[in-house]
Amino acid sequence: MATTDWTHQRLEQLRQTRVWRSIFRRGPARTNRTRSLAVFGNFALHTLPVKVREKSLSVRATYYLGSISFFLFVVLTITGVLLMFYYHPAVPDAYRDMKDLIYVVSNGVFLRNLHRLAAHAMVVAVFWHMFHVFYRGGYKPPHEFNWVIGVGLLMVTLFLSYTGYLLPWDQLAFWAITVGTNIISYVPVLGRPIRFLLLGGHIIGQNALLRFYVLHCVILPLAAVGLIGMHFWRIQKDGGITVRDDHE
Amino acid sequence: MSEKNTFEVGLSSDAVKHPRRIVFITRKTSAKVKEEVGPQLMSFPHVILRETIAFQFLAIVLVVLALFWDAPLEQLANPLLTPNPAKAPWYFLGLQELLHYFPPLVAGVLLPTLVVLALVVIPYFDINIEGEPLWGHRSSRRMKIYLGVFAVLFVLLALYDAWTVLVPTVLVGVFGLVPYFLPTSESRFLKFLGSQPLPWWVMTWFIAVALTLTAVGTFFRGPGWSWVWPWS
Ligand code: HEM
Numbered sequence: 001m002a003t004t005d006w007t008h009q010r011l012e013q014l015r016q017t018r019v020w021r022s023i024f025r026r027g028p029a030r031t032n033r034t035r036s037l038a039v040f041g042n043f044a045l046h047t048l049p050v051k052v053r054e055k056s057l058s059v060r061a062t063y064y065l066g067s068i069s070f071f072l073f074v075v076l077t078i079t080g081v082l083l084m085f086y087y088h089p090a091v092p093d094a095y096r097d098m099k100d101l102i103y104v105v106s107n108g109v110f111l112r113n114l115h116r117l118a119a120h121a122m123v124v125a126v127f128w129h130m131f132h133v134f135y136r137g138g139y140k141p142p143h144e145f146n147w148v149i150g151v152g153l154l155m156v157t158l159f160l161s162y163t164g165y166l167l168p169w170d171q172l173a174f175w176a177i178t179v180g181t182n183i184i185s186y187v188p189v190l191g192r193p194i195r196f197l198l199l200g201g202h203i204i205g206q207n208a209l210l211r212f213y214v215l216h217c218v219i220l221p222l223a224a225v226g227l228i229g230m231h232f233w234r235i236q237k238d239g240g241i242t243v244r245d246d247h248e
Numbered sequence: 249m250s251e252k253n254t255f256e257v258g259l260s261s262d263a264v265k266h267p268r269r270i271v272f273i274t275r276k277t278s279a280k281v282k283e284e285v286g287p288q289l290m291s292f293p294h295v296i297l298r299e300t301i302a303f304q305f306l307a308i309v310l311v312v313l314a315l316f317w318d319a320p321l322e323q324l325a326n327p328l329l330t331p332n333p334a335k336a337p338w339y340f341l342g343l344q345e346l347l348h349y350f351p352p353l354v355a356g357v358l359l360p361t362l363v364v365l366a367l368v369v370i371p372y373f374d375i376n377i378e379g380e381p382l383w384g385h386r387s388s389r390r391m392k393i394y395l396g397v398f399a400v401l402f403v404l405l406a407l408y409d410a411w412t413v414l415v416p417t418v419l420v421g422v423f424g425l426v427p428y429f430l431p432t433s434e435s436r437f438l439k440f441l442g443s444q445p446l447p448w449w450v451m452t453w454f455i456a457v458a459l460t461l462t463a464v465g466t467f468f469r470g471p472g473w474s475w476v477w478p479w480s
Pocket of ligand 1: 062064065066067069070073126127129130133136137138139143146147148149150151152153154157228231235240241242243
């Protein structure tokens, strides 16, 4: 016990320092006032409401599926950045980098497994979240527009996963993307131009790999961050989430 | 006898002088109208704590799975060596299964576009905010429309031999009829079915079809998109 007292005292001293107080302007979160400040005075937390209805926190209300989608996105960002250190978006270096990850890089297999697994899981989680929101009537006024943002997030999630699928440049990747991009060419009039734009040519080659890489690592993640920010902010502005009567 | 009212009722549209409005809500209407907020909790620490637990739970599951399951890596990409069958990522295999039955313009372009559009307009289209059950009024007109739509779908799907779409459609379609014919059943499941509104049925049908197609495309399709058993 003596050690905890000691820790508490040191923590208290730390909190009194000028540097600490310049970062966290509020005091310790012991009153409801400082607890509110902890949320809306913090950049990372300010999209959360200060208070929530107790029943919206029960597991049955959401199964935390939205949160899990978000956490998977965070895991994917971290593992993805680490993978970028070992990856060249070039033919056939990309494939060699996969082999390096498996045979040379320490924990490379684990890193790649984690990224791939989280990617599949995110697609599942986002779909499931959408269906769960539907069944609890979470799209009804005033949440209409947040549902539309959600559909945008679904598209971005699918496209993120799809562009990532090409990057290992193995047979699985190449032919999966072939099947998908062939469908685009059936779009009347615009099909072939769109496919050309996406692939940077008529075939899936070096240009396509580079385009998918930039989409996968820069453009789509930025779009996802923007939309997720709007999504969370709107949940708060719409007055919290919908809870079904029979789930109270 | 006729005593004069001791109170007066007046209507005022002058919001500055009489800033109050009274509304009586007798039935469930929009989610904007909250009957009661109920007990509330501070986000800090209650939400933060729960989210942290959810995150840790997820992290543990992911790490354990990533230790035992390996991400696939096949041979170097070779444009001259087409695998049979060439499969899209699993979440597009439902679409690929549709392409097997319908012309590409329908299965590859029209249907996905319609699905996305349908998803976007859901919140603006669903006017049945009270969630009235599908057979709440036992209307025969509704039954005619239901049977009509069902028949059209059935014939179309049968014409194209699209039986992996047909089976879940028939299943959900039949389940949708049960509460109409057994409205007084005491079974909890039937009571549950009977209380569901039309949007619930449409979404459930969509999910049933999507899951069936994805599962079939992933596990039951082999060379030339022929039927195979996953264990053989
Ligand atoms: C990257 C993808 C997504 C993330 C990270 C995300 C995150 C969240 C979170 C954390 C919530 C709070 C409640 C909950 O957990 O259920 C939420 C609510 C909501 N989400 Fe999502 N979401 C995503 C995709 C979607 C999609 C695809 C849709 C629908 C098309 C959607 C529609 C909604 C709506 C309408 C709400 C408010 C629900 C209510 O009022 O009950 N979201 N989202």
